[in-house]
Amino acid sequence: MKANKALHMKKNTKAQVGIGTLIIFIAMVLVAAVAAAVLIQTSGILQQKAQSTGKQSTQEVSSNLMIKNIEGVRAKNTTITSDTIDMLKLQVGLNVGSSPVDVNQVVISITDGTIAHNLVYAGNDKTYSAGKMGNFSDDDASANLKKLLTVSENPTKFYTVDRIRDEDQSFSQSNPVMNTGDLILVYLATTSDDAVGLSHMGSLDTSGTLVTSQLDLVPRTTVNIVLTPESGAATIAEFVTPSSYGVKETVQLYP
Structure with a gap:
């Protein structure tokens, strides 16, 4: 067991x-x-x-930049007014909720259907090998505009800006950064051969004779402008100049 x-x-x-x-x-x-x-x-x-x-x-x-208004200005002297639009003034702001935009990095393309230019900010010293616009002023927007209009080749390479509204005083010629609520003027030289040699752009005495931009904004010209920021969608404005400028020195073009 x-x-x-x-x-x-x-x-x-x-x-x-x-x-x-x-x-x-x-x-x-x-x-x-x-x-x-x-x-x-x-x-x-x-x-x-x-x-x-x-x-x-x-x-x-997203589109950060917004073109609110475009005016055209005709060149003149004491007796003659140009038959073309010789400078464009773009009112530019930011869309609601946009992040800050460095205008120094915005490329502006403009064409009249025949000639096209890609323009950079006049204070940009990195885009062209020649650097920023010659004798660029860090604090005088009017002086920069005069140099844009009167120095050869500047109109084909650069644009200048000035501030309209800048509550926090953060926008300057040397540091052109737009924040929400800012409103600026962008100046594009469109001087034609007809305007070469004249000395006034509207009420602005250029203290020198105007040089050509190679563009020719005669009446009934289709103009296309594209603002391309460093990031974000491009902003496009297209318009046709009026059939006649009459005796107006400043012409409303867009919208």
């Missing part, structure tokens, strides 16, 4: 099966924990990339 009982006890393997099951269970828990950690890490990385991509996409498709 004792021998039979001992033999019966040796054949009982239930405890071994339980240990094997426990080992398998622990292994499954460890694998699941590792997999969960990998998934959490991967989802975190993907979320960060998605947020970054979304922010960049929003900046690219």
